[in-house]
Amino acid sequence: MSDFIRDSFGGRLIYHLSRHKYFRYPEEEEDYIIPEKYLVDTKSDIQCLPKEELDGDDASASLSSSSSISGKTVIPEDKYNNYIFVEWDGDEDPEDPRNWNLFKKGFFIFEVAFLTTSVYMASAVYTPGLQQLQDELSVGRVVGTLGVFTFVLGYGIGPILWSPISENAAVGRSSIYALTLLVFVILQIPTALVDNIAGFCILRFLGGFFASPCLATGGASVGEVTKYWNFPLSLALWSIGAVCGPSLGPFFGAILSVKAGxxxxxxxxxxVSGFSLAMLTFFLPETYAPTLLARKAKRLRAKTGNNRITTMGLLENEERTVHQIMIEALWRPIEVTILEPVVLLIDIYIAMVYSVLYLFFEVLPIYFVEVRGFTTIELGLTYLAIIIGVLVAVSIYLPIIHHQFTKPILNNETVYPEVFIPIAIGGGCLFASGLFIFGWSATTYTHWIGPLFGVAITTAGTFLMFQTLFNYMGASFKLEYLASVFASNDLVRSTIASVFPIFGAALFNNLKIDKFPVAWGSSVLGFIGTAMIAIPVLFYINGPKLRARSKYAK
Known part of the structure; x- marks a missing residue:
């Protein structure tokens, strides 16, 4: 685990402050044998492809893809044959995060999942104590829910900045995680002490903004330590934290609001996030391949004195101004959203699903407290139905995806991204049916367990759709653009979902009928969910055609 500390944000800080005395790399040791390819000084010794094989966008795509994913640098002979490009030392290079052992990979995924859970809990953690906030700050219910709106909006906007920056070879993932989490932790202090609603909402927005990197980039980080055929498994393990986090917030918030305010x-x-910060600062290593290779190139330059040693990431930074880099980075998620029909339609679908998840934070208090007379702590326990639904879905999803995706790849069979779509269609059916079950079983006279079954079924469908559609995007787009693709998704789903808690109570209260207080409100959402099943059906039929038109697709 020493390499985890060495490549973490804290380890890198110690490394630089000690002038490379501590946490040294193999290339800096006196007995390090420099590979011959980094010592040559003739153009003929550099690996090139014929010019006709690399033209226009295909050339830049190949360069970017090869340098960041496989470590095998493909170099067009005209422009770049004056350089020696740093690669991984073979397919089994231990410095490549994809070659870590199972324990290291598992611990890394746990760290990212725990980080995601710790910040996601903050989204609705105070909602069980909403009445206390209303009384103390002298605001109504709708204004009180603005804290959820501003937080979710903040972590929808944040990845548009943080994710593209993390895709720059000079920055990487770990420093973004550590620095933004530090600000998030500090922001909880004034949020807990604020005495007016305007300040509360501003602090919540800033908290969401600085909490956002892991919500979009976490999936990309998980992909960087996972072999392609195991990516769905790793993404599912990370997503347990992503989906369960918003549900654990009200659970703990209910207990705390009753016992302490x-x-x-x-x-x-x-x-919780402070503990995550301490762990991540010293035990979350960098995993972004262009960043790791750029650092290796700089060490080899210092060791050999050969300034021709470089990577595509370093060259891109050297050839462009900071302004050009920022414009390209900030524009990419927006471009992906607007110009990629696959991304846009998935973003809209996931936004609807995500919005319903946040509506549960409004409808559960309406039914279980106002209608059934639950206490605040009992209300907090009802949110565990969301987690139960997710865990049941995981137990179903993993064996299926292993059989349909992992095994065929290991058997050298061709697997297309559409393999995930049937599960997404099934998840969409569960999602819609769960909403109908919840609405029409939430009566004034039947047992309260019925609507909780509906919540569990809805969230099971939610998890299956999240997983399969995210995996569909992951299998459809080049790995180096995944953070931008996920940032696009986070922007759309969070921006749309952020407004749902504001009118959630009105939706259910205005459509309530005697004995069925939330039936028609849930049914409206169920009808929308049923209609949107057409989106994964469209991908299943026309997916290859849509991907063929994309410059970011594999």
Missing amino acids: WRWSFWFIMI
Whole structure:
């Protein structure tokens, strides 16, 4: 695990402050044998492909893809044959995160999942104590829910900045995670102490903004340590934290609001995310291949004195101004959203699913507290139905995806991204049916367990759609663009979902009928969910054609 500490944000800080005395790399040791390819000084010794094999966009795509994914640099002979490009030392290079052992990969995925859970809990953690906040800050219910709106909006906008920056070879993932999490932890202090609603909403927006990197980039980080055929498994393990986090927030918030008051919800978030910060600062290594290779190139330059040693990431930074880099980075997620029909349609679908998840934070108190008379802590327990639904879905999803995706790839069979779509269609059916079950079983006279079954079925469908559609995007687009693709998804789904808690209570209250207080409100959502099943059906029929038109697709 020493390499985890060495490549972490804290380890890198110590490395630079000690002038490379501590946490040295193999290339800096005196007994390091420099590979011959980094010592040559003739153009003929550099691996090139014929010019006619690399033209226009295909050339840049091949360069980017090869340098960041496989480590095998493909160099057009005209422009770049004056350089020696750093690669991984073979397919089994231990410095390549994809070659870590199972324990290291598992620990890394746990770290990213725990980080995701710790910040996701903050989204709705104070909602069980909403009445206390209303009384103390002298605001109504709708204004009180603005804290959820601004937080979700913040972590929808944040990845548009953070994810593309993390795709720059000079920055990488780990430093973004550590620095933004540090600001998030600090922001919990004034949030817990604020005495007016305007300041509360501003602090919540800033908290969401700085909490956002892992919500979009976490999936990309998981992909960087996982062999292609195991990516769905790794993404599912990370997503357990992503989906369960918003549900654990109200659970702990209910207990804290009763025992200590609503402000303690934010002290709790500070403690949990502070622990995550301490762990990640020293045990979350960098995994972005262009960043790792760029650092290796700089060490080899220092060792050999040969400034021709480089990577595509370093060259891109050297050939462009900071302004050009920022414009390209910030524009890419927006471009992907607007110009990629696959991404746009999935973003809209996931946004609808995500919005329903946040509506549960409004409808569960309406039914279980106002209609059934549950206490605040009992209300908090109802949110565990969301987690149960997710865990059941995981137990079904993993064996299926292993059989349909992992095994065929290991058997050298061709697998297309559409393999995920039937599960997404099934998830869409569960999602819609769960909403109908929830709405029409939530009566004033039947047992309260019925609507919780509906919640569990809805969230099981939610998880299956999240997983399969994210995997569909992951299998459809080049790995180096995945952070931007996921950032696009996070922007659309969070921006749309952020407004749903504001009108959620009105939706259900205005459509309630005697004995069925939330039936028609849930049914409206169920009808929308049923209609949107057409989106994965479209991908299943026309997916190859849509991908063929994309410059970011594999």
